[in-house]
Amino acid sequence: MTERRRITGFSNPTVKALRALRDKKHRKRERRFLTEGLRLLTDARDAGHLPEMLVLSEARDPHPLLAALEAEVGAAGGEIVETTPDILAKITGKDNPQAIAGVFAEFDTALRAIDRSRAPIWLVAQALRDPGNLGTILRTGDAIGAGGLILIDDCADPFSVEAVRASMGAVFTQSIAQARWDEFLPWLRAGKGQLVAASLRDAQPYRGAPYAAPCFLMVGNESRGLPEEYELACDLRVTMPMRGRADSLNAAVAAAVLGYEILAHLDK
């Protein structure tokens, strides 16, 4: 059986270090992030990511998947820590924490790690500020069979607790890259790829537009949308019906409606 370390004090340095992972600055320095729940940790394992540390609640119910995960993490040289539900709540910042959490090393998010031939659809987000939106876009990417998400300019942190939670595990299955616009565009143009965005500028109806794989679907900042220069660099600009008073959709919603349209078009 794998050896477990027990932690019972709130002031234990491991507890402090884990809590600090909720803070972006600290997380960036440590290059580690936290994921909660057996389901997400199992998804991560299935996608080839094992946590460096597994934190278990004393109050957990036994589960074969949990036992398997524990054994694998132990075999890989990871650390296994057992603690009280109260301390786990403190670590995850949730009143009713899941019975298990894991600490992962951040992945490489260099653009060069993206193999565009691997998938027909790629999502691109520019200056996306809300980590919930970011996680939701990852989740949608998984659903439409996208290869991953490319984050342009200053976006929310994909490894924040909120983004990981909203991604429902897709943070482990989708490739993630971070780049400035002036790195992204030359990279895109160095290979095959159609850049698409929702726009009002010289745009055609989003339904039945001539999408082509690999299709890079780009959404902009929640309040400002995409800069004009970025829109003009697109190969295809599409427009969606807006029947009400508002003139825009939530960024994650726009990505999903367009993403499903592109999927249907490419599937034909």
Added chain:
Amino acid sequence: MTERRRITGFSNPTVKALRALRDKKHRKRERRFLTEGLRLLTDARDAGHLPEMLVLSEARDPHPLLAALEAEVGAAGGEIVETTPDILAKITGKDNPQAIAGVFAEFDTALRAIDRSRAPIWLVAQALRDPGNLGTILRTGDAIGAGGLILIDDCADPFSVEAVRASMGAVFTQSIAQARWDEFLPWLRAGKGQLVAASLRDAQPYRGAPYAAPCFLMVGNESRGLPEEYELACDLRVTMPMRGRADSLNAAVAAAVLGYEILAHLDK
């Protein structure tokens, strides 16, 4: 010129009462809610909703829309309060508050207020727990020309700060009703209406399914989905491609992808 009351103390009872509106229990007792920003307040006015109280920051810039709003609220007998940016931040719970906020009386959310002949699409959410999702669904409803949102069973509060914010003003333009399932179903069946849900049970592909107006599109709870009984009561069950590891979408995303599909179908 309309008379303004100045408030400069954090412990002023009005400040305390306004801050308390962020708390659901208090909000329900007062039957009042808070909205921030000139854009949303102008949308509200255009949709026929004037605030009972307007709270202005001393640091606001002059704006013709703001002046018009102030005059209208004053003429309607509403109260106008001027305060410091710090106090406004305290009231709205935001570090960088907008320069204006308004207090509205909650609307009637009885099912009988819904006139189904008014729109071809209606959104229905069951046990939706996240106020951000709720607001986003309202916003999507506005975009697809839905009549409103019917909240079934125990949902998040549509008048919470988070839901109002995420709705981007649609809380004022969409009808909102709250009902138990055993009130909703008889009400629905007493008139024309097709009940549609995403499902894996005996479902057909969501694209090109025989949607018919008035179409009631129902989404379920974020983690449990819809109860089986509710799914079985639907006239049409549709399924969406899920190409990845996950077996579901974010609730607001699912509502949007299906909502836009229904809009396209009904428009043909």
